[in-house]
Amino acid sequence: MARLxxxxxxxxxxxxxxxxxxxxTDYQVTVLDKLTYAGNRAxxxxxxxxxxxxxxxxxxxxxLVGELVGASDAVVHFAAESHNDNxxxxxxxxxxxxxxxxxxxxxxxxxxxxxxxxVSTDEVYGDLPLDDPARFSEDTPYxxxxxxSSTKAGSDLLVRAWTRSFGIAATISNCSNxxxxxxxxxxxxxxxxxxxxxxxxxxxxxxxxxxRDWIHADDHSSAVxxxxxxxxxxxxxxxxxxGEKDNKSLIELxxxxxxxxxxxxxxxxxxxxxxxxxxxxxxxxxxELGWRPRYGDFTRGxxxxxxxxxxxxxxxxxxxxxxxxxxxxxxx
Numbered sequence: 291m292a293r294l295x296x297x298x299x300x301x302x303x304x305x306x307x308x309x310x311x312x313x314x315t316d317y318q319v320t321v322l323d324k325l326t327y328a329g330n331r332a333x334x335x336x337x338x339x340x341x342x343x344x345x346x347x348x349x350x351x352x353x354l355v356g357e358l359v360g361a362s363d364a365v366v367h368f369a370a371e372s373h374n375d376n377x378x379x380x381x382x383x384x385x386x387x388x389x390x391x392x393x394x395x396x397x398x399x400x401x402x403x404x405x406x407x408x409v410s411t412d413e414v415y416g417d418l419p420l421d422d423p424a425r426f427s428e429d430t431p432y433x434x435x436x437x438x439s440s441t442k443a444g445s446d447l448l449v450r451a452w453t454r455s456f457g458i459a460a461t462i463s464n465c466s467n468x469x470x471x472x473x474x475x476x477x478x479x480x481x482x483x484x485x486x487x488x489x490x491x492x493x494x495x496x497x498x499x500x501x502r503d504w505i506h507a508d509d510h511s512s513a514v515x516x517x518x519x520x521x522x523x524x525x526x527x528x529x530x531x532x533g534e535k536d537n538k539s540l541i542e543l544x545x546x547x548x549x550x551x552x553x554x555x556x557x558x559x560x561x562x563x564x565x566x567x568x569x570x571x572x573x574x575x576x577x578e579l580g581w582r583p584r585y586g587d588f589t590r591g592x593x594x595x596x597x598x599x600x601x602x603x604x605x606x607x608x609x610x611x612x613x614x615x616x617x618x619x620x621x622x
Contacts, residue, residue, distance in 0.1 A: 291405060291518070295362035297322045297349050297395065298329070298369030302473040303409070303507055305333035307368065310511035312337055322358055323369070324348045324387075332605055333472045349391035352398070359398035364405035364518060367395055370445075372411075373476060374438050375620075378562055381437035388441035389448070396452045399460075406460040407518045408449045412503070412528070413439035414464060417565035420499060425569040426464075428526050435563050446526075453524050461521045463514060465529040466570045469591070470507035471598045475606050476613045478502075479592070482541055482555075483599045484610055486548045493622055496560030498538025501567035505531040506585040506595075516579045530570025531583035547593055558622045 294311065298304040299321030311317055320343045323329045334342060347354045349369045359365060369391060371377065371384045392408070399406045415426045416433030432447075434440040446462055453460045469479045482492040513529040521527060535543075542552040575581050585591035599606060 291364040292317060293361065293363045294319045295322060295358050295365045296320070297365065297367045297391075299323055300325060300329040300331055300333055300344070301368060302328070302477075303468050303510060304368035305330075305472050306470060306507035307366065307511040307514060308334060308337065308342065310508060311515065312341055314512075314515070317341075319343070320345060320358060320362065322347055322349065322355070327609070328372070328474050330472070330605070350386060350394050352394050355394050356398045356401065359395070359402050359404055362402075362404055364407070365395060365399055366407045366409065366514065366518060367392065368409045370442065372438060374413075374436050375476075375561065377436050377438035377441075384437050384441040388445050392445040392448050396448060396458065399458050400452060400456050404459075405518070406449070406458055407514065407521075408446065408460060408462045409514060410446050410462055410464045411439065411442050412464050412466050412530075412568050412570055413565065414443040414446060418567040418569055420501060420567050422567075425571040426528060427571045428528055428574055435565055459523045461517050461523060462526040463517055463529050464526065464570075465510050465513075466503035466505050466531070466533065466568060468507045468510050469504055470595050471602070472605070473507070474613075475610050476616075478537070479540070479544070479595065480599060480606065481613070482544050483548070483596055484606060486545065486550060487600065487603070488610070490614070492541050492545065492555040493558050493617070494537060494541050494555050495558060495564060495622070497557070498541065499536055499566075500564055501534055501536045501569070502540075503530050503569045504533035504535060504588060505529065505583065506591040509583040509585055512584070513575060513581050516581045517575070520579050522578070527575045527579075528570050528572055529575060530572040531586060532572075533588045534569055535588065543589065543592065544596070547589070547596055561622075
């Protein structure tokens with residue numbers, strides 16, 4: 291697999307994966323990205339031009355996708371509309387990219403015979419009770435609760451169908467919530483970090499009891515690469531780093547690490563359909579492929595992330611004002 295096509299490679303998780311691949315392999319990478327508001331060409335600016343080629347385009351463009359897949363040995367599919375709040379405001383882009391885009395890629399992969407890895411989310415499983423020790427596994431039934439998670443569930447099922455019906459060489463991974471460099475300031479962790487940096491009080495949905503299972507984007511990247519290289523075709527792997535933390539504790543930890551009082555935040559109305567708890571059981575990934583997270587200590591990973599946002603204001607500042615204006619209109 292000397293030649294990789296990475297869709298959505300200028301987005302948050304995709305760009306971290308491209309950085310990881312360039313640092314840890316000798317692969318050539320082509321990035322296909324539409325550069326919507328969540329994609330940023332600057333996220334790839336430090337990478338060597340002789341190994342990373344950037345193509346601006348849409349994953350639903352069958353001619354372009356066919357050309358790029360035809361020149362690749364493997365495809366890693368990150369491209370997706372991924373923000374829950376946006377999906378509640380306008381579901382249409384999520385149908386377009388997450389379903390039609392995945393279908394377009396699958397057809398190109400079927401024609402070429404390339405290896406295909408589909409990157410998905412734990413949100414396809416719905417949520418878990420706060421007081422239940424159970425975690426999501428590869429056998430958990432799908433139960434999506436938003437336009438975003440339902441379109442990701444649909445794209446997963448398309449991959450499974452193309453694997454079974456047409457024999458494409460595909461794998462799927464469902465990952466817990468990511469944090470780290472290059473994440474858009476609309477997302478929970480970078481929004482709170484950048485609020486503190488700008489002297490704005492952080493915002494907490496509802497009572498903050500909702501639990502997320504956090505993983506650093508570099509750990510997600512290393513897991514995807516392991517699945518691509520060593521995973522069994524036709525299998526699904528759940529990626530997690532045992533990082534469960536409720537939102538209230540998380541926002542208080544961010545404030546503490548940034549030298550502010552732990553209670554220096556405001557509570558706002560809860561999000562519609564806000565899932566209670568996500569939790570990943572990564573046993574299959576760890577036992578089959580021997581994968582382990584680098585950032586097993588969440589506080590260490592969060593501290594590194596805060597440092598990154600302190601040092602890269604030029605990357606996130608251009609989108610900060612528009613993001614806060616959007617949330618202000620929602621009363622959040």
